[in-house]
Amino acid sequence: MNTVSQVRITREETILDGKCIFTGSITELYREFAGDYPKFFKMDSLCRLGFMAAELLLKNIPAPIRENAAIALFNRNGSLITDRNYQKTVSDDNYFPSPALFVYTLANIVTGEIAIRNKIYGESSFYILDEYDAALIEDIAASVFITSSPSLLLTGWVDYNDETDYLADMKLVTDNKTKIR
Amino acid sequence: MIACIADNIISPMGLTTEENFSSVSKGMSMLRNHEDTFGLPEAFCASMLDRELISGLFADHALSDNEYTFFEKLCILSATDAISSCALQAECEDVIFVISTTKGNVDMLETEPDCPGCRLAFSAEKIARYFGNTNTPVVTSNACVSGVCAQIAAIRLLLGGKYRYAVVIGCDVLSRFIISGFQSFKALSPEPCRPFDKERKGLNLGEAAGTMILENIGGTNVYGNGSLWEFAACSNHNDANHISGPSRTGEGAFRVLKDILEKIDRDDIAFVNLHGTATPYNDEMESIALHRSGLEDLPANGFKGYFGHTLGAAGIIETILSMKAVETGVIPATKGYGTKGTTYGISASSATRETDRNTFIKILSGFGGSNAGIAYRRRNVPPCATPRKGGEA
Numbered sequence: 206m207n208t209v210s211q212v213r214i215t216r217e218e219t220i221l222d223g224k225c226i227f228t229g230s231i232t233e234l235y236r237e238f239a240g241d242y243p244k245f246f247k248m249d250s251l252c253r254l255g256f257m258a259a260e261l262l263l264k265n266i267p268a269p270i271r272e273n274a275a276i277a278l279f280n281r282n283g284s285l286i287t288d289r290n291y292q293k294t295v296s297d298d299n300y301f302p303s304p305a306l307f308v309y310t311l312a313n314i315v316t317g318e319i320a321i322r323n324k325i326y327g328e329s330s331f332y333i334l335d336e337y338d339a340a341l342i343e344d345i346a347a348s349v350f351i352t353s354s355p356s357l358l359l360t361g362w363v364d365y366n367d368e369t370d371y372l373a374d375m376k377l378v379t380d381n382k383t384k385i386r
Numbered sequence: 387m388i389a390c391i392a393d394n395i396i397s398p399m400g401l402t403t404e405e406n407f408s409s410v411s412k413g414m415s416m417l418r419n420h421e422d423t424f425g426l427p428e429a430f431c432a433s434m435l436d437r438e439l440i441s442g443l444f445a446d447h448a449l450s451d452n453e454y455t456f457f458e459k460l461c462i463l464s465a466t467d468a469i470s471s472c473a474l475q476a477e478c479e480d481v482i483f484v485i486s487t488t489k490g491n492v493d494m495l496e497t498e499p500d501c502p503g504c505r506l507a508f509s510a511e512k513i514a515r516y517f518g519n520t521n522t523p524v525v526t527s528n529a530c531v532s533g534v535c536a537q538i539a540a541i542r543l544l545l546g547g548k549y550r551y552a553v554v555i556g557c558d559v560l561s562r563f564i565i566s567g568f569q570s571f572k573a574l575s576p577e578p579c580r581p582f583d584k585e586r587k588g589l590n591l592g593e594a595a596g597t598m599i600l601e602n603i604g605g606t607n608v609y610g611n612g613s614l615w616e617f618a619a620c621s622n623h624n625d626a627n628h629i630s631g632p633s634r635t636g637e638g639a640f641r642v643l644k645d646i647l648e649k650i651d652r653d654d655i656a657f658v659n660l661h662g663t664a665t666p667y668n669d670e671m672e673s674i675a676l677h678r679s680g681l682e683d684l685p686a687n688g689f690k691g692y693f694g695h696t697l698g699a700a701g702i703i704e705t706i707l708s709m710k711a712v713e714t715g716v717i718p719a720t721k722g723y724g725t726k727g728t729t730y731g732i733s734a735s736s737a738t739r740e741t742d743r744n745t746f747i748k749i750l751s752g753f754g755g756s757n758a759g760i761a762y763r764r765r766n767v768p769p770c771a772t773p774r775k776g777g778e779a
Contacts, residue, residue, distance in 0.1 A: 283506050283527060292495040295566045307567035308630045308753055311488060313528040317754030320624035326641060328622040329756055330535055333525035335507035341522050348542035352620055
């Protein structure tokens with residue numbers, strides 16, 4: 206696989222293709238680099254994190270190429286942060302389940318949010334591993350090209366544990382044949 | 387070549403694939419009304435497993451019962467049956483576990499919100515380690531399409547060459563968390579669901595576990611018994627439309643079918659096994675996707691009227707049941723279906739139909755705009771010179 210672009214977002218900094226481009230919260234990152242997508246504020250934390258990583262990676266990719274991209278993301282905690290929040294809304298003394306919250310108790314919603322924003326009609330997959338197994342992640346990402354021919358693949362790690370502990374380490378790759386730029 | 391060499395289904399309708407297919411053939415369903423289950427304010431109709439029965443069965447197998455949750459016991463029991471039927475040595479390095487689940491042990495959040503068991507992959511590791519397998523297990527968590535995604539992930543890893551066998555397990559169990567969420571969406575039918583029907587009112591949830599053992603057998607039939615289930619095609623596409631509603635044009639499902647039809651012969655297709663949740667929007671969307679693919683006249687069916695929507699298990703158990711249907715030459719009826727209720731035709735039937743074709747397509751759609759499909763072909767493969775019993779290295 207060839208890496209087209211890569212981004213790393215932590216609480217401390219946002220690094221795009223090796224350069225630190227921003228320090229601040231995910232919301233501040235949104236205001237600086239996106240700002241035009243009010244749906245961002247409806248998203249849960251995991252989706253906001255993955256969404257912003259995708260914004261930075263895909264901003265210069267033309268729409269016809271984005272359409273046939275694939276998404277394969279990984280993490281450890283799934284949607285646990287939102288699962289805990291939702292659980293609090295269905296206790297006996299405080300029962301008010303909401304579909305707007307429940308839908309974010311699925312880890313793959315982040316791939317859907319990215320697909321909607323970028324009009325990506327290719328594959329969208331979410332995998333959960335209990336250890337960061339770099340070799341297995343690379344194998345799964347590379348294997349996307351075995352049964353399909355996406356224009357590019359948005360892949361990597363996107364994990365949100367709490368507001369002090371989160372990491373998006375995502376990249377855009379192609380197989381060894383396609384040239385994007 | 388990737389072959390499915392063994393399988394199992396555990397549901398309220400049976401503890402093996404054969405028992406479950408037999409129950410389907412008899413038109414049975416375990417969808418029942420639940421008034422007080424999980425202490426929810428509203429009743430619901432669902433297909434639920436007997437927890438004591440499963441714990442009893444597990445106690446016969448395992449050394450330390452208390453270490454495993456109900457979800458994990460179900461996965462282990464299902465995989466045990468499939469693994470033993472092909473004599474797979476699951477502890478070997480060339481075996482990988484792939485587990486399809488949407489919510490795993492989410493019920494543990496009620497009492498222990500910070501316990502590691504709430505993490506899906508922690509649970510997956512316990513399941514793989516139970517069988518002595520030390521590879522990192524992969525969890526596919528793609529809402530309702532997880533079961534097909536797990537098969538696709540496994541098939542690709544096998545084609546990649548590092549592994550020879552994949553143990554693909556799909557399972558979800560119901561809880562206050564899951565039922566309340568679907569109730570909040572107003573997605574549940576108060577009575578047994580009616581896929582594709584004019585009077586359909588929504589879905590029912592169900593509990594099940596299913597296991598498929600996939601093997602990269604190379605070019606010949608190492609089992610020497612003539613027919614094999616061969617992986618034929620797969621595809622996954624997003625609607626890029628809405629996180630909780632299906633596309634009005636069936637875009638993702640249409641693209642999935644288009645990809646699959648490029649790889650298989652239309653004349654070989656016995657039927658398309660649809661998602662068929664019996665929500666107004668899902669079934670309508672599937673009719674549009676079939677219409678756009680020119681598949682309206684091909685027999686189609688759905689299993690949710692027997693089992694309910696078993697979430698992470700659905701893609702696995704519905705694939706296995708479709709295999710049994712092709713093997714027996716009988717396409718099961720769509721239980722709950724009576725009168726056409728979608729804009730375009732879905733060739734569903736309330737009666738069984740015969741088929742002599744060897745291929746089927748299974749499709750699913752779900753939250754997050756996901757759509758996935760897979761096709762398998764029953765085919766005679768020449769035996770290799772030294773056929774072996776399953777799983778022997």
